Every structure is written in C-alpha cells, then in structure tokens.
Amino acid sequence: MTEQHAQLVVIGGGPGGYAAAFLAADLGMEVALVEPEANPGGTCLYRGCIPSKALLHVARLINESREAEAWGVTFAKPSIDLDKLRAWKTQVVGQLTGGLGQLVKQRKVRHIRAKAAFKNGASLVLTDEKGTQSTLDFDHAIIATGSRPVSVPGFEADGDRIWYSRQALDLPDVPKRLLVVGGGYIGLELGSVYAALGSAVTVAEMMPSLLPGVDRDLVRILSKQLGQGFKDIFLQTRATKPKVQKNGIKITFDHEKKDSSTGLFDRILVAVGRRPVSDGLGLENTAVQIDDHGFIRTDDRRKTAEARIYAIGDVAGEPMLAHKASYEARIAVEVIAGKNVRYEPAAIPAVVFTDPEIAWAGLTDAEAKAQGVTVQVTRFPWAASGRAATLGRSEGLTKLVIEPESERLLGVGIVGPGAGEMIAEAVVAIEMGANVTDLSLSIHPHPTLSETVKEAAEIFHGTATHIYRPKKKK
Numbered sequence: 001m002t003e004q005h006a007q008l009v010v011i012g013g014g015p016g017g018y019a020a021a022f023l024a025a026d027l028g029m030e031v032a033l034v035e036p037e038a039n040p041g042g043t044c045l046y047r048g049c050i051p052s053k054a055l056l057h058v059a060r061l062i063n064e065s066r067e068a069e070a071w072g073v074t075f076a077k078p079s080i081d082l083d084k085l086r087a088w089k090t091q092v093v094g095q096l097t098g099g100l101g102q103l104v105k106q107r108k109v110r111h112i113r114a115k116a117a118f119k120n121g122a123s124l125v126l127t128d129e130k131g132t133q134s135t136l137d138f139d140h141a142i143i144a145t146g147s148r149p150v151s152v153p154g155f156e157a158d159g160d161r162i163w164y165s166r167q168a169l170d171l172p173d174v175p176k177r178l179l180v181v182g183g184g185y186i187g188l189e190l191g192s193v194y195a196a197l198g199s200a201v202t203v204a205e206m207m208p209s210l211l212p213g214v215d216r217d218l219v220r221i222l223s224k225q226l227g228q229g230f231k232d233i234f235l236q237t238r239a240t241k242p243k244v245q246k247n248g249i250k251i252t253f254d255h256e257k258k259d260s261s262t263g264l265f266d267r268i269l270v271a272v273g274r275r276p277v278s279d280g281l282g283l284e285n286t287a288v289q290i291d292d293h294g295f296i297r298t299d300d301r302r303k304t305a306e307a308r309i310y311a312i313g314d315v316a317g318e319p320m321l322a323h324k325a326s327y328e329a330r331i332a333v334e335v336i337a338g339k340n341v342r343y344e345p346a347a348i349p350a351v352v353f354t355d356p357e358i359a360w361a362g363l364t365d366a367e368a369k370a371q372g373v374t375v376q377v378t379r380f381p382w383a384a385s386g387r388a389a390t391l392g393r394s395e396g397l398t399k400l401v402i403e404p405e406s407e408r409l410l411g412v413g414i415v416g417p418g419a420g421e422m423i424a425e426a427v428v429a430i431e432m433g434a435n436v437t438d439l440s441l442s443i444h445p446h447p448t449l450s451e452t453v454k455e456a457a458e459i460f461h462g463t464a465t466h467i468y469r470p471k472k473k474k
Contacts, residue, residue: 001327006136006139007030007138008032008141009116011143014040014042016312017325021104028347028349030110035112040104041042043099045093045100045167047261060196080197114126114134115280118309124137132325141309145281147320150462161266161267175194179263179267191203191255191269202230202231202234203230205237210226211352217359221415237256240253247262248263249266268297276295287307288304300344302316303335312331358414363375370413376401376402380455386466397413399414400436408434412453413452439456440463
C-alpha cells in the first residue's frame with residue numbers, strides 16, 4: 001500500500017469541496033481533492049442543480065409559447081426531440097464540469113479519483129475504481145461528501161417504473177401519467193419539467209401544504225399556479241402499496257381527511273428529501289461526532305470534534321444548499337490558514353425554481369412569531385406592478401419582514417418569475433443591516449420587477465406609489 005501526504009485533503013468534489021480546494025490552493029496550500037468523478041462538480045453539477053435548471057428553462061419556454069396565445073401570438077404545438085434535449089443537458093453539464101477540471105490543473109490541485117475512509121484522525125485509506133488501496137496522511141481534512149436522496153421502502157428505484165431524481169434527470173422518456181411522491185422543491189421542479197413536456201402529473205404530499213416549512217404567503221400563490229399545470233395535487237396523503245401491472249403501477253392513496261383511493265401511473269418519481277452522506281467514511285475511527293439525523297457536528301468555524309478535521313455543506317447540516325456549502329468552504333479554509341473568521345451569516349437565500357419561482361432570505365414572519373420577535377410585515381402584490389403586467393405575470397408578491405422600532409430589514413420573501421435573481425438584493429440588505437428607508441430611497445430602475453422591493457418598503461411608511469392605503473382614523 002503506497003503512502004502519500006497532503007497539507008490539506010478535501011473529500012468530495014461538489015460546490016463545497018472544489019470551492020475549498022481552489023481557495024486553499026490560492027492561499028498557497030498543497031491540496032489533494034479526493035473525488036471519484038473525472039472532474040469536480042458533485043451532485044449539484046452532475047445530477048442536481050445544473051441539469052434540473054437546464055430542463056426547467058426548456059419547460060419555461062414551452063409554457064411561454066402556450067401563454068402567448070392570450071396575447072394573439074400562436075405557436076405550433078412543441079415537438080419534443082428527447083435525444084437532442086438530453087444531449088443539450090449533457091453538454092451543459094460537460095462544459096461546466098470540464099471547466100472545473102481545467103481549474104484543477106491550473107491551480108495545481110492534486111485530483112485523486114478514489115473513495116476515502118478515515119484510518120484515524122490524521123490518515124485516510126483511498127480506494128480507486130480498480131480496488132487498489134493507498135494511504136494519505138494529512139495535516140488538515142475537509143469533509144464535503146454532500147447528500148443523497150432519501151429512499152422509501154417499497155419504492156426502490158428499479159431503473160424503469162420507479163425513479164429518483166437521478167433517473168428523472170436522465171430523461172428516459174416522457175410518461176403519460178407521472179406520480180411525484182413528495183411536494184418539496186425537487187419534486188415540484190421535476191414535476192414542472194415533465195408537465196411541460198406533456199406528462200399528466202399528480203403530486204402526493206404528506207403535509208398539509210406543498211413545500212413544508214416555506215412561507216405560506218408565497219406557497220399559496222405557487223400552489224394556485226401549479227394546480228393549473230398539474231393533473232392533481234393531493235395534500236395530507238401517503239402513496240402506498242405500489243403494484244406493478246402490465247398497464248402501469250397501481251398506487252393506493254391514504255388520505256388523512258377522506259377515504260383511500262387508487263391511481264394508475266406509468267412512472268413514479270420519489271422525491272421525499274435528502275440525507276447526509278456521513279456513512280462509510282470511517283468516522284468511527286476518529287473523534288468526529290454525528291447527530292441523530294446523520295449530520296456531522298461542527299462549531300462556528302466548521303471544525304469537528306477531531307482537531308484536524310472540518311466538515312462543510314450538506315453533510316454538516318441544514319440548509320442543504322450549494323451556495324451555503326461554498327460559503328462554508330471559505331470559512332473552513334480561512335480558519336485552517338490562521339484567519340480569525342466565524343460562520344455567522346445573517347441571511348442564507350433559498351430558491352425554488354418552479355414557475356413562478358419562490359425565493360426567500362432571513363427571517364419569516366412565522367419564524368419571528370415562534371421566536372417571540374415583534375415584526376411588521378409589508379406585502380406588495382405584483383398586480384400593481386407595471387412590469388409584471390407587461391409579462392402577463394401579475395400573480396406575484398414581494399414581502400418584507402421588518403423590526404418596527406429600528407425599521408431594520410429582517411427577512412424578504414418573493415414569489416414570481418425571476419424571484420431567484422431578485423433575492424440577492426435582499427441578502428445584501430440584510431447582511432449590511434439596511435432598513436426600509438434605505439430600500440425606499442434607493443432608486444430602482446423602471447419598469448422592472450425589482451421595483452416591487454422598493455414599493456414594499458414604501459408601504460411601511462404608507463407612501464407606496466402604486467398602492468393606496470387610506471390612513472386609519474384616530
């Protein structure tokens with residue numbers, strides 16, 4: 001067994017892992033990146049964020065072609081060439097991961113294509129695709145192994161009838177009848193793709209609402225829109241007893257508030273969440289601690305209970321978001337480099353890339369209530385937005401959560417097309433400690449959807465141009 005050494009070894013090549021490896025190399029460290037794929041990218045680039053957004057863009061184009069009929073512009077019914085669509089998605093993934101491969105070489109990061117397991121708190125056992133093993137001693141290690149889909153007993157992926165996100169993103173076909181088990185962001189995004197491509201999509205969600213945990217004001221608008229594109233949305237419902245038949249898969253729906261029913265589908269997409277990849281890493285040979293949910297415990301410097309080992313990204317706790325992993329990568333590497341930094345973000349943005357999009361950052365009014373924080377909420381409906389009207393998309397909403405005495409902005413929620421781009425302004429405002437006067441006095445371009453942030457701020461003072469609120473009589 002050959003032996004190697006690295007000043008820093010990063011385990012996992014996703015947005016957290018490669019960001020950590022690249023920054024460490026930029027700071028002059030000798031870095032090894034352990035990742036089985038030919039190029040970095042991780043689940044996000046290969047099997048998650050990037051391929052799904054490529055397909056969602058296509059879905060949006062299809063939907064817009066249909067919406068245009070209301071404006072007097074009629075297109076022929078879209079003809080879907082799955083092979084070409086699949087090739088385009090693959091090209092996007094290949095371009096981005098290939099670019100990362102070039103950056104690995106340019107930064108002189110040692111890319112080791114293998115799987116890693118800790119031998120102890122200062123050494124790894126590496127196993128390559130041929131089964132050949134070697135050891136790698138390190139001064140510091142960053143675990144960035146990400147997450148995997150939660151598997152549901154009885155609904156194991158079979159490569160044909162039952163899919164998880166990976167199989168769905170491969171676009172094997174467009175089923176006539178698709179059941180999505182789970183009303184979270186993955187299920188709704190991929191359900192939207194297949195609905196646009198021609199599938200009759202049914203969603204079954206156990207909770208009383210889609211996107212559990214997300215601001216109800218935002219979800220309410222999205223649910224209404226999805227209800228027009230999906231065949232059925234069943235809430236407080238469990239999908240059970242899958243039975244493969246010649247004509248499809250028979251499913252029993254156990255509804256909480258009504259009798260059970262059945263449905264017949266060609267494919268089932270299981271999307272009930274993700275779990276951290278903390279198993280199989282040999283962590284039992286170290287002092288690293290894991291909580292009841294499988295997340296690696298870290299402090300505010302991303303350090304584990306093992307002095308040399310850090311953890312970032314999905315494996316280190318919620319929220320399981322690529323940009324959060326990249327941010328944590330910077331914290332961990334700078335701590336290793338001797339800088340006095342802490343992980344203390346005031347706002348971590350989240351985006352659901354459905355149509356309309358949902359985006360939020362900071363505190364929600366529901367969270368404020370649970371924490372006993374007094375807030376004032378303003379809501380600007382996009383029905384009063386000139387730009388939304390020109391897009392034919394007046395269903396949106398921009399919502400601000402404000403600390404009334406200081407007028408400080410605590411949180412922002414947006415639902416509507418482009419919400420994922422608009423939320424960046426909110427993140428900067430929250431991180432900089434801006435108040436609603438700062439927002440209302442900042443000139444926003446007209447006509448744009450970003451103006452809705454300004455007008456939502458003006459509502460706080462009762463002076464929004466496009467919303468009339470009569471003063472209350474004393």
